[in-house]
Amino acid sequence: MPACPxxxxxxxxxxxxxxxxxxxxxxxxxxxxGGPLARQDIRDLVHxxxxxxxxxxxAIDPEKGHDRLAADAADGARVYRAHCASCHGDQGEGGTxxxxxxxxxxxxxxxxxxxxxxxxxxxxxxxxxxAGILSATEIDNLTAFRRSRSTGWSAEGRTLRRPPPLDRYxxxxxxxxxxxxxxxxxxxxxxxxxxxxxxARRRMVLLDTRVTSMWQMAHIEGAVPVPYYANREQAxxxxxxxxxxxxxxxxxxxxxxxxxxxxxxxxxxxxxxxxLYEGIRGWVSLGYPVVAGDASK
Ligand code: HEC
Numbered sequence: 001m002p003a004c005p006x007x008x009x010x011x012x013x014x015x016x017x018x019x020x021x022x023x024x025x026x027x028x029x030x031x032x033x034g035g036p037l038a039r040q041d042i043r044d045l046v047h048x049x050x051x052x053x054x055x056x057x058x059a060i061d062p063e064k065g066h067d068r069l070a071a072d073a074a075d076g077a078r079v080y081r082a083h084c085a086s087c088h089g090d091q092g093e094g095g096t097x098x099x100x101x102x103x104x105x106x107x108x109x110x111x112x113x114x115x116x117x118x119x120x121x122x123x124x125x126x127x128x129x130x131a132g133i134l135s136a137t138e139i140d141n142l143t144a145f146r147r148s149r150s151t152g153w154s155a156e157g158r159t160l161r162r163p164p165p166l167d168r169y170x171x172x173x174x175x176x177x178x179x180x181x182x183x184x185x186x187x188x189x190x191x192x193x194x195x196x197x198x199x200a201r202r203r204m205v206l207l208d209t210r211v212t213s214m215w216q217m218a219h220i221e222g223a224v225p226v227p228y229y230a231n232r233e234q235a236x237x238x239x240x241x242x243x244x245x246x247x248x249x250x251x252x253x254x255x256x257x258x259x260x261x262x263x264x265x266x267x268x269x270x271x272x273x274x275x276l277y278e279g280i281r282g283w284v285s286l287g288y289p290v291v292a293g294d295a296s297k
Contacts, residue, residue: 018282076145079138080145108214108217163293180197191277192286194283205245206248208249209250210225215293221289248260254277257279
């Protein structure tokens with residue numbers, strides 16, 4: 001079964017090059033969003049950057065590594081004002097330092113990575129290393145503070161959503177069928193069309209096929225976590241069989257969702273199915289909204 005590759009720093013870098021960074025001058029270079037590079041070119045480029053910079057990639061255990069740090073975001077705000085705001089701006093908007101309030105980046109970057117960037121200095125830049133200046137707890141708190149801004153820097157905090165019960169998967173149950181038009185390669189739906197149809201309150205099911213901890217960090221509102229490795233018979237038992245559209249996404253950008261949709265069509269007998277072409281990284285990088293979830297309760 002094709003799995004999402006482990007979450008690694010080069011993928012964050014690659015996606016920033018592919019889709020650009022919302023709210024910064026970096027535009028998307030991927031051909032899918034009108035840029036000059038194919039996905040393979042971007043992989044080659046990231047590989048070259050890594051070799052040149054000699055950066056040892058951090059790898060994260062996809063099962064455990066995305067858990068939020070249990071830390072004090074309010075104290076983190078204090079530390080931020082005292083040590084970071086002078087360069088990164090009161091609202092994380094940037095100044096001498098880069099803008100830190102990028103919601104897309106925050107939404108999908110594990111705490112571990114956010115923390116790492118604070119501990120290590122950036123050689124040849126004014127960014128100091130805080131390893132000896134701040135305590136480990138203060139760095140955890142800062143990370144929690146930044147995390148709390150992942151759905152908008154000026155937001156007070158983030159609201160957690162729980163997955164709906166199995167029999168309430170359907171988004172907009174009273175709505176009309178979505179008008180997806182022709183699917184690319186008979187399967188793919190663009191982020192722009194999905195966003196348009198969600199805003200038009202059309203009836204559909206959204207399956208988040210990544211590991212549940214990723215759903216927890218950020219997902220498209222209404223999506224239910226059905227990881228690609230879940231027991232499929234069980235997962236689909238409660239899906240509606242009345243031609244309601246089922247859209248799956250992952251962040252590979254498509255491999256895991258592809259395998260789930262292939263299964264739904266061939267084994268499950270579900271005809272109205274589609275895969276989000278850009279994946280969730282593309283979705284957030286293009287500026288479409290996500291919410292955070294809580295699957296622990
Ligand atoms: C003296 C100015 C200065 C201070 C103070 C400072 N930074 Fe930075 N920071 C920078 C600069 C400049 C960069 C960009 C470095 C580069 O070009 O890679 C940066 C980069 C970063 C990055 C990486 C951003 C990215 O998108 O790659 C993070 C995260 C960060 N700083 C967090 C912090 C935090 C948290 C604090 C407070 C504890 C802090 N910084 C304090 C100047 C500063």
